[in-house]
Amino acid sequence: ILWFDNGINDRGLDPVKLRLAAYYYNRATAWKKQVSLSTKHDAYLAGTVKDYERQSRAPKETTDYYWQVDDPVLYRFGYTEGSPIADARTVITRLIENVSRNGALLLNISPKADGTIPDDQQKLLLEIGRWLDVNAEGIYATRPWIKFGEGEKDAAQFRFTTKTNVIYAFALA
Numbered sequence: 097i098l099w100f101d102n103g104i105n106d107r108g109l110d111p112v113k114l115r116l117a118a119y120y121y122n123r124a125t126a127w128k129k130q131v132s133l134s135t136k137h138d139a140y141l142a143g144t145v146k147d148y149e150r151q152s153r154a155p156k157e158t159t160d161y162y163w164q165v166d167d168p169v170l171y172r173f174g175y176t177e178g179s180p181i182a183d184a185r186t187v188i189t190r191l192i193e194n195v196s197r198n199g200a201l202l203l204n205i206s207p208k209a210d211g212t213i214p215d216d217q218q219k220l221l222l223e224i225g226r227w228l229d230v231n232a233e234g235i236y237a238t239r240p241w242i243k244f245g246e247g248e249k250d251a252a253q254f255r256f257t258t259k260t261n262v263i264y265a266f267a268l269a
Contacts, residue, residue, distance in 0.1 A: 099134040099147070099202075117143060134164065147202070151190050158197045158244045165194055168204040169217055175206040181216050184223035192266045195235055196244040196255035234264030
């Protein structure tokens with residue numbers, strides 16, 4: 097994946113962006129690999145995965161296009177000593193919310209200056225991994241169902257995905 101954070105939204109750059117995309121997608125055929133471009137806003141008018149920085153900016157309904165949220169596990173992007181860290185339940189809920197609406201979650205991990213991943217972030221990733229050990233079938237290679245979710249905010253809430261004639265339901269509350 098080529099992931100562009102910002103700075104390529106200008107329509108004047110379209111000829112260069114088109115050449116880059118054509119080269120990249122054509123090389124993917126030679127490499128026999130699946131590739132994608134990810135951009136914020138409308139940097140490309142088609143052919144990319146649209147990226148939303150932070151969960152609060154993600155679509156609230158199912159979309160007809162693929163998208164992702166890039167979200168840090170810490171309060172900010174990048175390592176900051178003593179920064180609060182998200183809990184596994186919050187991250188897993190965001191993942192379920194996004195997948196049920198035709199999106200994904202790009203989780204930003206923040207290593208220290210020496211490249212090590214702090215213990216609290218390792219613990220978080222292991223907790224998410226344990227949840228995925230049990231529930232991955234309802235997340236990976238799924239599509240949104242005809243309805244992304246059901247339930248009131250203060251009552252039981254469910255989110256749905258589907259794959260090959262199976263509907264997966266995730267209880268959030």
